[in-house]
Amino acid sequence: MISKLLKIVFIFLTVFSISMISHSATETDQKKLERTLMCLCGCNTTLKDCPHLKCGFAIPAREQIAKLIAEEKSEQEVADVFLAKYGDEIFAAPRKEGFNLVGYIMPFVIIVVAGGLVFLVLKVWSSRGVADEQETAVTDIDGSLKELDDKIEKELKEMD
Amino acid sequence: MLIDIGRISLNITLVLAVYVAVSSLTGALKKDLRFVVSARRGIYAIFCLISVSSAALLYAFITDNFALKYVASYSEKNLNIHYKISAFWGGNDGSLLFWLFALSLFAALMAFQNRKDKNHRFIPFAYTVLMIIMIFFLVLTSFVTNPFELLPPYMVPADGRGLNPMLQTYGMMFHPPALLLGYVGFSIPFAFAVAALITGELDSLWIKRTRKWTLLAWVLLGLGNILGSEWAYDELGWGGYWAWDPVENASFIPWLTATAYLHSVMIQERRNMLKVWNMFLIIITFSFTIFGTFLVRSGVLQSVHDFGVSEMGPYFVIFMALTAIIAFGLMLYRYEDLRSGNNQLESFISRESTFLLNNLILLGLAFATLWGSMFPLISELVTGNKITVGPPFFEQVNTPLFLILLIITGICPLIGWRKASSQNLKKNFIIPTIFLVITGVLLLALGIRHIYATLSFSFSSFVLVTIIMEYYRGIKARGKIKGENPFTALFMLLWKNKRRYGGYIIHVGVVMIFIGVTGSQAFVTETAQSLRIGESMNVGKFRLQYDDVKIKRKPNYEAVVVFLSVYEAGRKIDTILPEKRWYNKFPEEPTSEVALMRSLKEDLFVILASIERSGTIMVKGIINPLINWIWLGAIVSCIGGIYVLLPDGGKKKVKS
Numbered sequence: 001m002i003s004k005l006l007k008i009v010f011i012f013l014t015v016f017s018i019s020m021i022s023h024s025a026t027e028t029d030q031k032k033l034e035r036t037l038m039c040l041c042g043c044n045t046t047l048k049d050c051p052h053l054k055c056g057f058a059i060p061a062r063e064q065i066a067k068l069i070a071e072e073k074s075e076q077e078v079a080d081v082f083l084a085k086y087g088d089e090i091f092a093a094p095r096k097e098g099f100n101l102v103g104y105i106m107p108f109v110i111i112v113v114a115g116g117l118v119f120l121v122l123k124v125w126s127s128r129g130v131a132d133e134q135e136t137a138v139t140d141i142d143g144s145l146k147e148l149d150d151k152i153e154k155e156l157k158e159m160d
Numbered sequence: 161m162l163i164d165i166g167r168i169s170l171n172i173t174l175v176l177a178v179y180v181a182v183s184s185l186t187g188a189l190k191k192d193l194r195f196v197v198s199a200r201r202g203i204y205a206i207f208c209l210i211s212v213s214s215a216a217l218l219y220a221f222i223t224d225n226f227a228l229k230y231v232a233s234y235s236e237k238n239l240n241i242h243y244k245i246s247a248f249w250g251g252n253d254g255s256l257l258f259w260l261f262a263l264s265l266f267a268a269l270m271a272f273q274n275r276k277d278k279n280h281r282f283i284p285f286a287y288t289v290l291m292i293i294m295i296f297f298l299v300l301t302s303f304v305t306n307p308f309e310l311l312p313p314y315m316v317p318a319d320g321r322g323l324n325p326m327l328q329t330y331g332m333m334f335h336p337p338a339l340l341l342g343y344v345g346f347s348i349p350f351a352f353a354v355a356a357l358i359t360g361e362l363d364s365l366w367i368k369r370t371r372k373w374t375l376l377a378w379v380l381l382g383l384g385n386i387l388g389s390e391w392a393y394d395e396l397g398w399g400g401y402w403a404w405d406p407v408e409n410a411s412f413i414p415w416l417t418a419t420a421y422l423h424s425v426m427i428q429e430r431r432n433m434l435k436v437w438n439m440f441l442i443i444i445t446f447s448f449t450i451f452g453t454f455l456v457r458s459g460v461l462q463s464v465h466d467f468g469v470s471e472m473g474p475y476f477v478i479f480m481a482l483t484a485i486i487a488f489g490l491m492l493y494r495y496e497d498l499r500s501g502n503n504q505l506e507s508f509i510s511r512e513s514t515f516l517l518n519n520l521i522l523l524g525l526a527f528a529t530l531w532g533s534m535f536p537l538i539s540e541l542v543t544g545n546k547i548t549v550g551p552p553f554f555e556q557v558n559t560p561l562f563l564i565l566l567i568i569t570g571i572c573p574l575i576g577w578r579k580a581s582s583q584n585l586k587k588n589f590i591i592p593t594i595f596l597v598i599t600g601v602l603l604l605a606l607g608i609r610h611i612y613a614t615l616s617f618s619f620s621s622f623v624l625v626t627i628i629m630e631y632y633r634g635i636k637a638r639g640k641i642k643g644e645n646p647f648t649a650l651f652m653l654l655w656k657n658k659r660r661y662g663g664y665i666i667h668v669g670v671v672m673i674f675i676g677v678t679g680s681q682a683f684v685t686e687t688a689q690s691l692r693i694g695e696s697m698n699v700g701k702f703r704l705q706y707d708d709v710k711i712k713r714k715p716n717y718e719a720v721v722v723f724l725s726v727y728e729a730g731r732k733i734d735t736i737l738p739e740k741r742w743y744n745k746f747p748e749e750p751t752s753e754v755a756l757m758r759s760l761k762e763d764l765f766v767i768l769a770s771i772e773r774s775g776t777i778m779v780k781g782i783i784n785p786l787i788n789w790i791w792l793g794a795i796v797s798c799i800g801g802i803y804v805l806l807p808d809g810g811k812k813k814v815k816s
Contacts, residue, residue: 031686038548044405046550049398051752054770092550094535099543103535107528107557111520118516128504 033065033078038092046092163228166216167308169209173264174298176206181291188284188359196284200271203287206294207268214261217254217307221247227316230254230307236322236745238716246333247323252457252472253307255336259453260297262344267294270348270373282366285355286348293347296479304472322716322745331391339384339411343449345377346418350446350487353439357490362497364429367438371425372805374442378418379801385411386794397752397767399686399782401790404554406533410452413526417445420522423515430577431512435498436491437519443487448526450480509585514572521565528557555681563615566674569667570623573630591629596622613682620671620678627664634661658804665800672793679762679786688769688780696727699781702764703727707735709775717743719753722768722777726757738768738779763787 034048041057043050047065050058061082068078082090094100180202187195217230221244226232234247234254249255267290274283301307311317349370356366388408389401402408421441427434454476491498505512532549539547574588599621603614631650638649654661689697696705708723719741726734736755743751757764762785769778 036552038550044550045398045403046552049400049403051396051398088545088547090548092548093553093556094539094547094549099539100547103531103539103549103553104557107524107531107561110527111524111561114524115520118520122505122508122513122516125503126505126508 029069029075030062030065033069033075034062036079036092037061037065037082037090040086040089162216162219163225163308163310166213166220167306169213169216170298170302170306170308173206173209173213173260174295174302176202176209177291177294177298180206181288181295184284184287184291188281188288191281193278196287199284199287200275203264203267203271203290207264210257210261210264213308214248214257217257218245218248221245224320226318226320227310227313228307229309229311232311232317232320234320234323236320236716238744239320239323239328240716242330242333243323243328246327246336249336249340250323250327250332253301253305253309255340256297256301256305257307258337258340259344260294260301262341263290263294263297263347266344266348266373267291274369280361280365281359282352282355282361285358286351289351289354290347293351296475300472300475304475322743325717325741325743325746325749325751326395328743329391329395331387331394335384335387335391337384338380338387342377342379342381342384343411343414343453345373345380346414346442346446346449348373348377349442353442354487354490357439357487357494360494360497362435362494364425364432367425367428374418374422374425375801375805378415378422379798379805381411381415381418382801383794383798385415386791390791393787394754394756395751397754399684399765399767399780399784401680401787404529404532404551407452407456409529409533410448410455413529414445414448414452416522416526416529417441417448420519420526421445423522424519427512427515432502433512436495439491439498441519443484443491447480447484447487450476450483454480509575511572511575511577514568514575518565518568518572521561521568525558525561525565528561529554532557559612562674563612563619566616566619566623566671569670570619570626573626573664588626588629592622592625595625610682613678616674616678620675623667623671627667630664631661654803658806662800662804665803666797667800669793669795669797669800672789672796674793676786676789676791676793679789680784683785685783686780687782688778690776690778692774692776697779697781699764699766700783701728702781702783704736704766704779704781706777706779709771709777712739716745717741720768720771722771722779724755724766724779726764736764736766738766740768740771758788760788760792761785 031048035046037047039045039047039050039052039055039058039061041050041052041055043052043055045051047058047061052058064081065078068081073081079091088095094103096104180199183195183202184199187193187197187199217228219225220228220231221235222241224231224235224237226235230251230253231247234250235244239247247254249258267287270290271287277283349367352366352370356362385408388411392403393399393401418441421438424434424441425438428438454473457472457476532553535549536547539545570592574585574592576584596618600614600618603617608614631653634653635646635649638644638652639646642649642652644652685700687697687699691697691704691706693706693708696703698704703726705725705727706722707725710721710723712719712721719739721737721739724736724738725732726736734757736757738755739753741751741753743749752767752769755766757766762783765782765784767780767782769780771777
C-alpha cells in the first residue's frame with residue numbers, strides 16, 4: 001500500500017515537472033532580464049527592484065534592455081551586451097560556468113555528504129537498537145490513549 | 161550632567177563585570193557560595209547601571225542634546241518623539257548599548273531565576289561566560305564606539321543631522337529591538353552549554369533550564385526578521401520583502417540553526433541522544449548571532465542595512481575566533497563524555513530519524529545561505545573576478561530545500577518515537593497524502609503551471625491535514641477516557657501539553673508563511689505607467705484613476721500626495737494616496753510612501769515613482785497575491801511560541 005502511494009506521488013511529481021518544462025514562463029522578456037541583472041547604484045537589488053525613483057543606473061539600463069529587445073536581440077545577446085560593459089558583477093546570480101559552478105553545487109554536495117553520514121549513523125544506531133515489538137508511536141491512537149492514561153492516573157494521584 | 165552619569169555608569173559597569181566574572185569563577189572553583197552570591201548581586205547592579213546609561217542616552221535624544229556626537233548624527237529637533245526614541249538604536253553606537261542593555265536584563269533575569277540553586281556548579285560558570293560576553297561589548301562601547309562621545313563645544317550644532325528618512329517608520333521602532341533581543345537571548349543557552357562543558361554536568365539539565373530562553377530568543381529573532389521584512393515591504397518601495405541581502409541572511413542563519421536545535425533537543429530530553437550535536441548547534445547559533453552583529457558593522461559585504469565601515473571589525477574577529485576555539489575546544493575535551501548517551505535506535509523509521517532529516521535540511525539551508533552570502537568574497541579570492549550573488553541564486557538553491565523542509569514538517573508528527581510499523585504509517589499517511597494529491601490535481605486543473613507553487617500549496621495542505629489529524633486524535637482520545645465534550649477536550653489538550661500542541665500552532669503559522677511567500681513570489685503582477693490628471697491605468701483586475709494632487713507640509717518634511725481612485729469591475733472601491741516626501745534634512749533623497757490596499761487574497765501596492773512639474777506622474781502598481789498570509793502566519797507562529805512559553809498546566813505541584 002505504501003509503495004503504491006509512493007508511486008502515485010512520484011508520478012504526480014514527474015507530471016508536474018514535465019508540465020512546467022513544457023510551458024513557457026509568464027514573465028515578459030523585459031521583466032525576466034531585469035530580474036537577472038543587478039542595479040549597480042549601490043542599492044544591492046536587481047534592476048527590476050531598484051527602489052530609487054530617479055536611479056541613474058537602473059533607468060537607462062532598463063531603457064537599454066527595452067531597446068535591445070525591440071531590435072529582436074535574444075536574452076543571451078542582451079546579457080552579453082551588459083557583460084561586456086560591466087563585467088560579471090552585473091549578473092544577479094553567477095553565470096553557471098567555471099568556478100561559479102562550485103557556488104551552485106557546493107550546498108547540495110554538502111547536504112548529500114552530510115545526509116550520507118546521517119544515514120550511516122542511523123544505520124549503526126538502529127543496528128544497535130533492541131527491536132521493540134511493542135510499538136510506541138505517539139501519533140498512534142492507542143499510543144495516545146496510553147500516554148493520556150498515564151497522565152490521568154498521575155493527575156488523579158495528585159488530586160488525592 | 162546626565163551624560164556624565166551615563167558615561168560613568170558604563171565605565172563602572174566594565175569594572176563590575178570583570179569583578180563578577182572573577183567572583184563567579186572563584187565561587188565555582190572553590191565551591192564557595194559567598195562568591196557566587198556576590199556575583200549574582202553584581203549582575204543585578206550591572207543591569208541597574210546599564211539601565212542608567214540607556215536612560216541617559218534616551219534622555220539626550222528626547223531633549224535634543226546635540227553636544228553628544230551620536231545624538232547630533234541621528235536626530236533633529238523636528239523629529240517626532242517616537243522616532244527620537246527609535247533613533248537610540250538607529251546607529252552603531254546606540255545599537256550596541258541596546259545590546260548591552262538586553263544582555264544585562266537577560267543575565268539579571270537568569271540570575272534571579274536560578275538564585276536558589278546551590279547544587280549545580282554550572283550556574284556560576286554560566287555567570288562567568290555571560291560576563292565575558294558583556295566585557296567584550298562594554299570594551300567596544302567604552303573605547304571604540306562610545307555613544308557618550310562629546311563634540312568639541314565649537315562644533316556643537318544648533319540642530320542635528322536627522323534620522324535617515326527610511327528609518328522614520330513604525331517598523332523601525334520594533335524591528336531592531338526584536339532582532340537584537342533575539343540575538344542576545346541566545347547568549348543564555350550558550351553560556352549554560354559552555355558551563356556544562358566546563359563542569360562536565362552534561363545531562364539534559366542545562367537544556368531544561370534554558371529551554372524557554374532558547375524558545376524566547378527564537379521567537380524574538382523570528383519576529384525581528386519578519387518585522388524587518390514588513391518594514392522593507394512598506395518602506396523601501398520595490399514591492400518585495402526579502403532581498404537575500406547579506407545582512408538579512410546573517411539574521412536568518414542563526415534562526416535556522418536555532419530551529420534545528422529546538423527540534424533536536426527534544427531527542428536529547430526524551431532519549432538522552434545527540435548530546436554532541438546539540439552542543440554543536442547551540443555553539444554555532446550563538447556564533448552566528450555575533451557574526452550577524454559583526455556583519456552589519458564591518459563593511460565586509462555590501463549591504464543596504466549596514467552602518468558603514470567602522471573600526472570594530474578586528475575586535476569582532478578576535479572575539480569570534482576566541483569564542484569558537486574555546487567552545488569547540490571544550491567540546492573536544494568532553495567528547496567522550498558527550499558520546500556516552502544512549503546511541504541506539506529501535507528502528508530506522510522513527511521520529512528521531514525524521515528529526516535528524518529536519519536538522520539536515522535546516523543546516524543545509526543555513527549553509528547554502530551563508531555560502532551564497534560569502535561566495536562573492538570567495539570567488540574574488542580564487543578568480544580575482546567580482547561577481548554578485550543576488551536573489552536568483554538563493555531562489556534556485558534554497559527553494560527546493562524549503563520545499564523539503566515543508567513536507568518534513570508534515571511527516572515528522574506522523575511517525576512515532578522509537579519505532580513506526582507499516583500499519584502505523586499506512587494509517588497516518590493515507591489521508592494527508594490524498595489531500596496532497598487532490599490539491600495538486602486541483603491546482604493543475606485550475607491552470608497553475610508553476611511547479612514550485614504547486615508543490616508548495618500541495619505540501620501545505622499535507623501539513624495542515626496532519627496537524628488537524630493530530631488535534632482530532634487528541635480530542636477523541638480525551639473524549640473516550642475522560643468523557644469530555646470536544647471543546648473541553650480541545651481546551652484541556654492545549655492546556656495540558658503546551659509544548660506539543662503549541663508547537664503545532666507554530667507549524668500552522670509556518671505553513672501560512674509558506675502560502676504567503678509562494679503566492680507573492682509566483683503570481684505577482686506588475687505595471688508601470690505615466691498618467692495625467694483624469695487618466696487611468698490597469699493593474700491586473702484593478703483600474704487606477706488619477707484624480708488629484710496636493711502638497712502636504714509637516715515640520716520635518718514636505719510631501720506630494722496623489723489621489724488615485726481604485727475601481728474593480730467598473731465600481732469604485734477605494735481612494736488611495738501614494739506620497740513622495742522630501743525631508744528637510746535629506747532634500748537629495750526623496751522617499752516614496754507606498755499606498756496599500758490590503759486583503760487576505762492580495763495586496764494592491766501602489767508607488768508614486770515620479771512627478772513632473774506639469775502634474776504628470778509615473779505610477780507603479782503591483783498585485784501581490786496572498787502576501788498578508790506571511791504577516792498573519794508570523795502572528796500565529798508568535799502566538800504558538802508564546803503559548804509554549806507559558807508554564808505547563810500539566811505539571812502541577814503536589815501539595816503535601
